[in-house]
Amino acid sequence: MPANIQAFRSSLLHFTADPAASPDAHHWHQDGLLVVEGGKVKAAGDYAALHPTLPPDTPVTDYRGKLITPGFIDTHIHYPQTDMIASPAPGLLPWLDNFTFPTERRFEDPAHAAAVAEFFLDELLRNGTTTALVYCTVHPQSVDAFFDASSKRGLRMAAGKVLMDRHCPDFLQDCAETGGRDSEALIRRWHGKARQLYALTPRFAPTSTEAQLQVAGELARAYPDVYVQSHVSENQDECRWAMDLFPGARSYLDVYDRYGLLRPRAVYGHCIWLDDDDRARMAATGTAAAICPTSNLFLGSGLFDFAKADQAGMLLSLATDVGAGTSFSMLQTMNEAYKVARLQGSYLPALRMFYLATLGAARSLQLQGTIGNFATGVEADFIVLDPQATPLLARRTSHCNSLEEWLFALALLGDDRAVAASYAQGRLVHERVAEAAPD
Structure with a gap:
């Protein structure tokens, strides 16, 4: 420095x-x-x-x-999916099964994880992204590889090990106990070390049991300055699946709320199919939405409603969501966000798009005054x-x-x-x- x-x-x-x-x-x-x-x-x-x-x-x-x-600050991106960007699929769930899970399996090899992390960070910097909130894989070594590469470059990054103990291939499945133990060890090893920050990372509610979400909530309470990141209300099939698995919940978002996973420093990708009560709850808890337009268009998931989010007072930012997102560029992400807003009857001025990719994202991460x-x-x-x-x-x-x-x-x-x-x-x-x- x-x-x-x-x-x-x-x-x-x-x-x-x-x-x-x-x-x-x-x-x-x-x-x-x-x-x-x-x-x-x-x-x-x-x-x-x-x-x-x-x-x-x-x-x-x-x-x-x-x-x-x-x-630029990218608030939702998957570094292990770098090698599978632009993979064809008819929707979110088959895309996960056919491309995502097989690609993430390779991250059990630390050398492979390190090589992808190096390329991924170089690509972020080439596109002007200096901070990101990053998903790793279920493998703790994927987190170590990412933070090693980020530390060498002196970057401020947040990332975490994916928690996933059901509805996934055996080769990617952890359990509530091991997932929690590995996450806590990674928090102690990396969070707040130089410019690195840790994120508790349930992949999304359908791939975590109630026991695993309970552990994630306990860790969130024990370490209130770490991040929480996951997906919510991205795809209508996914929403129906989540409600089938958690029939006692009022909504998909409410599943996370029941385990204490809505709070400042919690960031949820997509947030397309929320209702007004969900939006109000996100605003009340300081939970942020990461808007992923290139991903949502690519998978046909839906259109984010900027007007309703603003009316509720939600924290908003833009995100690429590589590899369902089709570009590492936040400029290209602005391009698609503008079009999504127009299709929903809203208008995004350029000044606001640049805000959402800089200070707006920093506020979503509770890092205003830092970056x-x-x-x-x-x-x-x-x-x-x-x-x-x-x-x-x-x-x-x-x-x-x-x-x-x-x-x-x-x-x-x-x-x-x-x-x-x-x-x-x-x-x-x-x-x-x-x-x-x-x-």
Whole structure:
């Protein structure tokens, strides 16, 4: 982590609130300066005002013509599914049986887990994602491999061992006792060590017995600062299955609530088929929804209802959900989220999409003040976006008339090529190499 003062000149954008709730939610500096000291933000503002305050001979990295934002935060993603992205299936449940479970079996081999973790983290950084909430497999060694790779890169990541003790192949099945024991050992080994954070991870209610969910709830109470992550109300067949397995529950979400698994630092993927009572309960408990548009479209699961979620006051963020999600890019995820909202009669401005991928996600993870914007003292995880990364993007952004229009073009036309560089605590961890021009 760099100890000296660093400075980065570029356009700057970050948020202090949700643009849907406040017209003054964002800070935009067309010619800006980001000042970093000891891996944390020292100042962010107009270049003309801040540059004279720098100590003599402070190096200034010049990214003029580009945009610096906080690093993207992906709140729902499966690193073991990297190798099976874009696998064909008629729906969620056959996709799990035919592709997911056989792929995850290979993570009993620590060398395989380590190789995939290395590639996965490189791919995140190439796409501008500097923090993610990550599913591993049932194998504790898959968690160790992931955190080893993340620690080497100095990244802030959260992850956990999947808990799954029924309705899955024997080769992936744990039990309530071993799953709980392994999870607690991993919490003690990794949670809060450097920048690593642990997440209790029941795959989804149908693959856990009541005994296993009880153990997960006990661990959540014993370790209130760890995360809880799972899936809920993704697919209508899955919802019916969950209610058949838990007939005493009011709803699919209520299954988790009965075991104390709704609380701050709990994040549930999808949340498509919730009812109004479910949404109100999520808001009341500080439980966050991770919206996964590319995954939901790919599997035909349904369309997230932004209007009803906002009306309930739910915590929201965007997520790729690789490997059902079809891209590691949060820009491509914004692209699909915009279309999902339109199909539901809502409109997502570009400013709000960038908020949901940065400070909104940090708030969902209860990490505001740690990552997610450029407030003084926040960890300096940031990315550099290039509006001229492709010929089409360059042509479109060259005649934008507002910040909103410019950001919208980046969201709808951008992908990994638009990420010129990624930084973790002020340290360069990815730099895009420009393609050579054809002869």
